[in-house]
Amino acid sequence: MPQDLPGFYYDAEKNRYFPIKSPIPGSSSRNSSSASTSAQKLPAKPIKAKSGDRGIAAKVVKMLHKRELSGNSITSNKKKVNFQDQYQKLQTSKPIIWKYQGTQRIADAALEHIRLNLQTPDGLTETDILLTGGLNGTFCCYEVGSVEHHAINGLQCMPDLVKPLNTEKETSSLKSPGLIWRPIGALVQMPSNVSCIKTPRNHHYQATDADSSPSHALITTLGSETSGGSVYSMNLKEPLEYGLGVAMLSQRIDEISRFKSTVWTADFNSNKHQAVIGTNIGAALVHIESGKKTWICRSKSDVLCLQFDSSGNNVLCGLRNGGIVTVDTRQKPQNLQDQFPRHRISFSSTKGQKHEKQWFEIRGNVHHNKTISMPSSISCLSRLKTYDDYFLASSMDGTVRLYDCRLREKGAVLQFYEGHVNSHTRIQIGVDPSERFFMSGGEDCCLRVWSIKSGEMLYEDKFMDSVASSVCNRFGGAWLGSQEGLFYMNNNL
Template sequence: MPQELPGFYFDEEKNRYFPIKGPIPGSARSSSSKSRKPSTQKSATSSTKESYTCKKLRNRTSKLLLVRELYGDVIASHKRKCSFKEEIHKIRASKPVVWKYQGTERIGVSALEQILIDVQTLEGQSEADVLLTGSISGPLIFCEVGKFGQHFYGGVKCMPDCVRHYAKGQTEEHDEMAGPIFRAAGSSLHFSGISCIRLCQESSSAVGDGPNFRHVLFTTLGSETSGGSIYTLNLSEPLDIGPGIPNIWSRISRVASFNCTLWNAECDYNRHRAVIGTNLGAASVDLETGRTSWFLRCKSDVFAQQFVNSGNVILCGLRNGAIITVDFRQKRERFSSRLVTHRIPYPPDKTIRSSNKEWFKLTGDIYPSHTIRMPSSISCLVSLQYDDQYFLASSMDGSIKLYDHRLLKRGAVQSYEGHVNSHSRIQLGVDPAERFVMAGGEDCKLRLWSIKSGELLFEDKFSDSVLSTVCYRRYRNMEDEYKHNNNLGAWLGSPEGLFYMHWK
């Protein structure tokens, strides 16, 4: 048995040790921090007597500022130390402003993305802020954000109503007003139910530029009789706007169709491929030729997928609660195109067994030793971009956990309590700076946690239906990202309509 070395983990597949880079979010402080001089410990103890816990300090911003002036950016509490900047971000996240948009019922229940696109008008080329929405029972809809229909002529203007303002002493007049959204005439593209929308990120050639989203990938759910399809929408050239109807249909291409239910997809446009999750397994699809290669076959639906390790590894979340790891760098033998059959054992914990079986069978190019199980069907998977060895996973029993892909056998490194779910596919929303994770619940409440500490920062009900989708505004370059880093806004979709939540 390999010995545990501080700062390293052992990879059984490669039979060697690898260093663990950086602290695990939410983990305890290292033992070296405890071995300090007695004088230092006494000074820290004396300062904590005059300070407050971080949670109590957040109730009074003025006292938080006072403590910083006395003790500096690192604030000592009775139980731990906290950063002044982190606590300020938590204060803002716990006191958002929420708007509800009129006339947006059921348009963003299953898919929601916001993107900046170039449009060509009679006055010349300009930029439009567009919200793409979709639902299982409805079409793909283009909505322009905050321009009063400046680019999309004719249609319906949806105005926002402020439904919550959590900052004490503040009113709607004291804050930035949310702009309207405009549903253009002819911008609803009718398909057989939208199951997901993904922005295809392309690498940027200019230094300092952010991601370029020049293509949109979306899927239709289909069924076992009709089947789902995968499409791409080309936005690499400015979208032509006529006197009435946007010329969108000519930009849409059907990549492939399937005789199965298509639950989700993920896009890796730098490799011109997408991966899809179905009721028959998971497959890789060439976006140029439509050629499909199945890398996972199983009897359990693939409800969620997520690329990690710069697209070399794909995580697949199954209906039976398993999260399967597939490494595309491991090539199959040339003389055999058949998938390898694996028997995955159920964990010894009887609380997450769905039957008396001790194992389940699947075929695919997977790492059996990297398979983990959650208590119920996987609802969502999200990989963190700053360090994609970490990923968030949620299951339909209400569990939300943070995992380190290098330390899967040790279990989750952080848990987030309070989420309510029993059978719904609910998205997790992570802000661009990756400080917070939010999710709607079946009790119609929205909750927001600190990714690092696992602390529940916000919990309230302002919708009468489940908030099942969430997306954040994306920017084209690092300058805009830095400029708007402290001015966050998230879109929330539910059967009741669209909501916009803003932190100043």
């Protein structure tokens, strides 16, 4: 039987392929019907190609495969585009979205999806675990997916289909992501609001590798009016035990460091067993095992978000005043503020319609040539693993940009992204594992998805009544958290 080729149909009477003239992907129903009519003309037994033509046919198949799947072979907006890119954009623009019952206010601060070993009555099995943190101080552990066989006690949360709603698309292909299950005792009330949950960054891209299972998860709390925030470590070295390890969640969590200041964020350096903590007075390194704390920079402007680079030697810090600075962690330990080198860094300030150049002081081993300024407080930073000097940054005035920190003197901006809505909220950016797309909620309660490369907005919709402030991407989909509850977005990739 002749091989099916994307964009072509085979006419057995003429013993050759003919192109489907409608655009691919997304051909119109008219052309689709004509193609199906032609397909109906095919006899039950196709005409066999002559033996001398087999070599030519094989070359044609190879050329068409290369053209359709590897080359810029589709015309869109009067230019040639890549077939695979266009197909992925189409899939991303038509997600399937589910909302979980009974999950209000449990994931509006932080989300992490990990894959761990779970000891069940039937033996050791690998399972998906969702860690959630709420602005009300709750920290929860959920098992995801095929848990019906042992989810006896505890809270079961079922998903309801949110998008699409039209019955034509509600078919068996819209497979449910399955229930999530929280055993009794798998909820811990932290001393103050959860501000961050982190696992080693490389784990998200090696979820199928048994050796990639994280040994710890970091949880930070914001602090209160009477006390500062804290850093906690959740032990994941030993398999979770059904009915015991998960249910006794509090026994796996230890406070490793306490601050007198507000703790906004954290990141994990698994290579050196370190965490970097962002506070309202600067950033500090904390050793996971010993809890030893070492300040790496001090600033009067809060460090609202930060991230290690791939080497673990530098930390990208986003400040409340809109500054983005890179701090080298390889300096000698310094604990006294007056021992840090001082730097005076310029940033742009907007007052009304006037743009003014101002200065702020920061102490630490800061790279001046990698300092960048955004119009407002930094809401989120996300480095790209493919290109370590590239990072996405969003600020609280709705600005979202892609930067190359090596090009500061030339402007550093590689791409702008329009349409984001924010004024004062800390909203996370979620980058898909392939680093082709990213998503973010907005203060207008819409979720938006952009192409990282082109800047094109691929999806925009309002399907919740609160801000999707937390997001955790995984292969094939993403978890979204808001005050309204927990959502799962499946983009079929």
